[in-house]
Amino acid sequence: MAKELKELTPREENYSQWYNDLVVKADLAENSAVRGCMVIKPYGYAIWEKIQRQLDDMFKETGHVNAYFPLLIPKSFLSREADHVEGFAKECAVVTHYRLKNSEEGKGVVVDPEARLEEELIIRPTSETIIWNTYKNWIQSYRDLPILCNQWANVMRWEMRTRLFLRTAEFLWQEGHTAHATEEEALEEARKMLDVYAEFAEKYMAVPVVKGIKSANERFAGAVETFCIEAMMQDGKALQAGTSHFLGQNFAKAFDVQFVTKENKLDYVWATSWGVSTRLMGALIMAHSDNNGLVLPPALAPFQVVIVPIYKGDDQLAMINEKADALVKELKALGVSVKYDNADNKKPGWKFSEYELKGVPVRVVLGARDLENGMVEIMRRDKLEKTSVAYEGVAQYIKELLNDIQANIFQKALDYRASVTREVNSYDEFKVEIEKGGFISAHWDGTPETEELIKQETKATIRCIPLDGDTTPGVCMVTGRPSARRVLFARAY
RNA sequence: CGGGAAUUAGUUCAGUUUGGUAGAACGCUAGUUUUGGGAACUAGAGGCCGUAGGUUCAAGUCCUGCAUUCCCGACCA
Numbered sequence: 001m002a003k004e005l006k007e008l009t010p011r012e013e014n015y016s017q018w019y020n021d022l023v024v025k026a027d028l029a030e031n032s033a034v035r036g037c038m039v040i041k042p043y044g045y046a047i048w049e050k051i052q053r054q055l056d057d058m059f060k061e062t063g064h065v066n067a068y069f070p071l072l073i074p075k076s077f078l079s080r081e082a083d084h085v086e087g088f089a090k091e092c093a094v095v096t097h098y099r100l101k102n103s104e105e106g107k108g109v110v111v112d113p114e115a116r117l118e119e120e121l122i123i124r125p126t127s128e129t130i131i132w133n134t135y136k137n138w139i140q141s142y143r144d145l146p147i148l149c150n151q152w153a154n155v156m157r158w159e160m161r162t163r164l165f166l167r168t169a170e171f172l173w174q175e176g177h178t179a180h181a182t183e184e185e186a187l188e189e190a191r192k193m194l195d196v197y198a199e200f201a202e203k204y205m206a207v208p209v210v211k212g213i214k215s216a217n218e219r220f221a222g223a224v225e226t227f228c229i230e231a232m233m234q235d236g237k238a239l240q241a242g243t244s245h246f247l248g249q250n251f252a253k254a255f256d257v258q259f260v261t262k263e264n265k266l267d268y269v270w271a272t273s274w275g276v277s278t279r280l281m282g283a284l285i286m287a288h289s290d291n292n293g294l295v296l297p298p299a300l301a302p303f304q305v306v307i308v309p310i311y312k313g314d315d316q317l318a319m320i321n322e323k324a325d326a327l328v329k330e331l332k333a334l335g336v337s338v339k340y341d342n343a344d345n346k347k348p349g350w351k352f353s354e355y356e357l358k359g360v361p362v363r364v365v366l367g368a369r370d371l372e373n374g375m376v377e378i379m380r381r382d383k384l385e386k387t388s389v390a391y392e393g394v395a396q397y398i399k400e401l402l403n404d405i406q407a408n409i410f411q412k413a414l415d416y417r418a419s420v421t422r423e424v425n426s427y428d429e430f431k432v433e434i435e436k437g438g439f440i441s442a443h444w445d446g447t448p449e450t451e452e453l454i455k456q457e458t459k460a461t462i463r464c465i466p467l468d469g470d471t472t473p474g475v476c477m478v479t480g481r482p483s484a485r486r487v488l489f490a491r492a493y
Numbered sequence: 494c495g496g497g498a499a500u501u502a503g504u505u506c507a508g509u510u511u512g513g514u515a516g517a518a519c520g521c522u523a524g525u526u527u528u529g530g531g532a533a534c535u536a537g538a539g540g541c542c543g544u545a546g547g548u549u550c551a552a553g554u555c556c557u558g559c560a561u562u563c564c565c566g567a568c569c570a
Contacts, residue, residue: 016564035562090568126570160494160568167569220570228570240570279570310529349530356530367529377529493570 009291015235016163019286023164026294026357028281036162036169043358044281046302048172051280052152054204054299055174058196064148064176069130071154072121077129080254087221088125091157095121123156128222128247128273131177132255139179139269141260146189147179165282166239166493173277179269181261183248186270187225190246193274194227197242205280206297206410207231207287208417209241210439210488212464217448217455220273224248230463230488232417233286236437238463238490241283244274282493287413288382294359295382297409298402305331305338305398306360308351310367317342320366323391327364327376330395336402356381361405362398382409423470423486427477430489434460439490441469443483445476454478454489463488 010018023029028044031037040048056066072095079085099115124130131149138144156170176193180186194211201209209229219226223245231241252258252268261267288295298304307327309320324340331338339360341351348365355363365377376394379386382405389397420438424430433440444450444462455461464487471485 031562087569155570157569159570161564161566171570173570243570275570277570312528344528347528347530347532349528349532351531352529353531365529369529 010234010289020164022285022289022293029164036159038164038168043302047281047300048278050300055200058200059150062192062196064150067149068151069127069134071124073124073130075120075122077133078122080129081222081250084222091159092125093123093156093158125155125157127151127175128251132251132257135179136255136257139257139259142181142262145179145181145259150174150176165278171278173275175273175275178272183270186272187246190227190244190272194244197276198229201229201241204299205284206406206413207283208414210464210466212466214464215451215462217451218461220245222247222250228464231283231287232420232439236420238492239283241280242276245272247271247273288409293357295409296359296361298361298406301361303337303339303360304402305336305362305364306355307338307340307364307366308348309342310348310365316368323371324366327395331398334395334399336399362401380405425477430477431458434458439488441486441488442477443474444487445479445481445483450476450478460489460491463490463492
């Protein structure tokens with residue numbers, strides 16, 4: 001299987017084919033019988049659980065709690081906030097009936113026309129509306145604020161075209177929804193969660209991201225300001241990896257959520273929402289993988305080490321089992337997760353390929369030959385390098401190696417991004433450069449019209465206005481009008 | 494919703510030109526030999542050829558409708 005992957009490379013034209021093969025062959029996910037929906041398989045879900053656990057810890061550390069809100073939302077809720085309905089109406093699945101009955105021709109079941117719902121329900125594409133409808137009951141006074149809730153849930157957006165992990169009709173995500181007494185506090189919250197996302201992406205996923213602000217065209221439907229983290233994939237396309245929105249008082253006004261201030265005045269509540277989804281797994285796969293399969297950062301690998309025994313006969317196996325069990329114990333004591341695969345129905349060569357395809361960071365080979373010399377063979381997935389190490393103290397060696405791998409994967413992604421990021425000063429140059437992929441930093445006059453024109457002509461969008469970075473004024477590369485600063489362009493997923 | 498292509502074994506596909514006994518590879522099952530980079534041999538199991546009609550002595554193959562899936566666009570985290 002790994003051989004088939006080798007026919008393509010992560011940076012070629014046929015990237016989507018490569019990506020799909022990789023996802024399927026690494027046993028992460030597959031398309032389901034339902035259009036646009038995906039089955040996340042156990043190995044893929046194990047990675048998602050790692051992501052969930054880590055993010056959830058980080059949310060708790062910043063004072064958030066989890067809650068759960070309904071899957072179905074009354075249709076009328078969606079129309080309360082004008083921009084919001086505009087943004088989501090086109091992709092909502094709608095529940096119209098609550099009962100089936102046997103068909104009169106006697107074949108199968110049909111929708112019972114008697115069971116039409118008085119008010120149709122939509123399957124949540126996001127939960128702002130149902131949550132703000134609920135918050136109305138929770139908030140009377142400034143003493144009830146802030147509310148810092150997060151929800152782990154599934155949502156559904158009836159996308160025209162789907163791709164495993166990157167854009168599926170149903171996807172898993174977390175959505176934080178907070179309510180605040182002041183504008184400053186809400187803005188600070190939105191910024192804080194952006195930082196949490198950025199830290200998670202870089203420290204755990206080993207994916208470097210640019211923190212920034214979305215232009216008006218790309219802003220979340222209903223938000224005053226959308227902050228985002230943008231990542232660069234190996235084929236030169238950008239991927240929005242997470243967003244944090246400052247919602248102003250838009251939803252409080254739409255759902256009439258007012259509170260009494262310290263000064264005994266009525267005011268609308270200030271809001272944020274922020275989310276990341278199973279799309280992060282797409283980012284993980286596309287940012288690091290090579291032609292031998294996945295490359296997982298140790299911090300998110302379902303297991304960090306796999307031990308493969310090589311033996312002839314039961315005597316050797318017994319001896320190797322003993323050594324392996326001892327090593328497993330030592331590694332676990334050091335907090336390293338490990339799988340010992342002594343299944344005898346697969347050959348070692350098969351296992352080597354399999355675990356490379358699955359992206360396990362470190363492989364330890366225990367063979368009779370090595371053990372006689374007191375050595376073990378270690379292979380690191382990121383560099384595909386084999387070394388021989390003394391059995392004594394190998395657990396400590398592996399623990400340090402894992403740190404090194406995590407750092408190396410991040411550095412590699414960072415170097416790649418640097419190599420495809422550049423400044424451009426004219427539109428002609430831009431049109432040439434955008435074909436090569438990567439991030440392009442250029443001046444823009446700040447108008448939606450110019451942004452739209454660039455998108456039409458080059459398929460490139462403004463990924464973000466970076467929070468850090470060059471703030472020297474200049475002139476727009478298209479119109480020549482004044483530009484406050486450079487912004488980041490790319491073609492994106 | 495536009496433009497292409499596809500639908501046959503668990504999977505990937507051949508077979509359609511010229512209608513005539515349903516095929517291959519991989520996978521699966523059993524046995525033997527194997528085990529330091531995806532093992533070999535032998536013997537098996539497995540198909541209403543997407544669906545509904547039509548043409549014909551005869552349809553996987555020709556004709557018509559329908560459904561579904563994939564790719565390329567528009568939409569989007």
